[in-house]
Amino acid sequence: MLPTTAPLDTSAMGRWLSMDLDAWTRHVVRRHFAPETGSPYWLKRRDTLPFDPFDITRYAELSAFGHFTLAELRDLDPVDLVPQAVPRPLSGRVFDSGGTTGRPCHVFYTGPMLDHHSLWRRFGLVTAGFQPGRSWVYATPGGPHVVGEGAAQIAHLYASVVYGVDLDPRWIKQLIRGCRLAEVNHYVDHVVDQITDLMSSRRIDYLETTPALFQALVRRHPELVGRLDGVGLGGTQIVPAMYREFAGALGGGRIGTAYGNTFGCAMGLPAEQNGDVLPYVPHYPQVTMAVVDRNDPARTVGYGEVGQVRLTVLHEDLFLPHILERDQAVRYRTSADWPCDGVANVQPLQVSRAAPEGIY
Numbered sequence: 001m002l003p004t005t006a007p008l009d010t011s012a013m014g015r016w017l018s019m020d021l022d023a024w025t026r027h028v029v030r031r032h033f034a035p036e037t038g039s040p041y042w043l044k045r046r047d048t049l050p051f052d053p054f055d056i057t058r059y060a061e062l063s064a065f066g067h068f069t070l071a072e073l074r075d076l077d078p079v080d081l082v083p084q085a086v087p088r089p090l091s092g093r094v095f096d097s098g099g100t101t102g103r104p105c106h107v108f109y110t111g112p113m114l115d116h117h118s119l120w121r122r123f124g125l126v127t128a129g130f131q132p133g134r135s136w137v138y139a140t141p142g143g144p145h146v147v148g149e150g151a152a153q154i155a156h157l158y159a160s161v162v163y164g165v166d167l168d169p170r171w172i173k174q175l176i177r178g179c180r181l182a183e184v185n186h187y188v189d190h191v192v193d194q195i196t197d198l199m200s201s202r203r204i205d206y207l208e209t210t211p212a213l214f215q216a217l218v219r220r221h222p223e224l225v226g227r228l229d230g231v232g233l234g235g236t237q238i239v240p241a242m243y244r245e246f247a248g249a250l251g252g253g254r255i256g257t258a259y260g261n262t263f264g265c266a267m268g269l270p271a272e273q274n275g276d277v278l279p280y281v282p283h284y285p286q287v288t289m290a291v292v293d294r295n296d297p298a299r300t301v302g303y304g305e306v307g308q309v310r311l312t313v314l315h316e317d318l319f320l321p322h323i324l325e326r327d328q329a330v331r332y333r334t335s336a337d338w339p340c341d342g343v344a345n346v347q348p349l350q351v352s353r354a355a356p357e358g359i360y
Helices: 010-017 021-033 040-046 059-065 070-074 111-128 146-157 169-177 181-201 211-220 240-250
Strands: 093-096 106-109 135-141 161-167 206-209 230-234 254-260 265-268 279-282 287-293 296-300 306-315 318-332 342-348
Touching (some): 010 111, 021 059, 021 306, 021 318, 059 318, 106 111, 111 146, 111 265, 111 306, 135 146, 135 181, 181 211, 230 240, 254 279, 265 287, 287 318, 287 342, 306 342
Parallel strands (some): 135 161
Antiparallel strands (some): 287 306, 306 318
């Protein structure tokens, strides 16, 4: 169980945010490719690469690896991505991707990876202005999805009482692919009913859910939404018009946002220009994001321009270079408080019946 703690671990956040990205890149690459510490997957790949990974000295040189294809993770034993430096036998959780475009991918989270995720999660709560010691309803995917860890994170790292409502995004996507929209609406009603039952029978301060579900709640039960002190939203479906609708319904309540997936996440920064700009900063230095030309992924677009999101994962225990995401975003220039670029106004790159976003 995660320890209950009141103070934020500013020392860890400070170390991460002050990290030189080139030095961190060298450290992670060497850990994954050194014969005595390396991960089985990357050690096997080493002889097939047209360069020596130890020649990588800067973050920008990770382009030599090309783009990592997530399809490899569908059949790969996720343990093979974990460096041998991590003591065996391994003990930990395997999380799945959403599986929108096929069978899900699998990633093993070591203890330090979960600690990193948890501290950034708590930092996001503090940044958004949520108060500890409150009551939450947490209505998101659980089970194999890393976002489900948020309920325990809020409870144990933010001294809160958390009620859970489960959500199965894969079933919704199956229904959409099959054009079974009446069943989609029935499932949404089923989840919203569980949320409203909790909110109408006791004091709930905050709600964590997806933008699509919160929009359904706002339109069906605005009187309950108006009682909330804030909402946390994760996913790729929040756009400026939705943000303004939510802000109006909350009547001054907090809105916290997050963007990401099983492989890497970004923390929402305060909305700008009345919600026209919805920015995020990645969980640096283990997670970085670039916005690239969708027709030429080697080219990073200019600030304020729209492109495809490219994710790089640089955990000590997980190395995934240059993943091309299914999302588009605006390249966002962060303030001097942050050591890396951000992304803003994230949306699905393409929505189709074969790859629906559903309620998440």
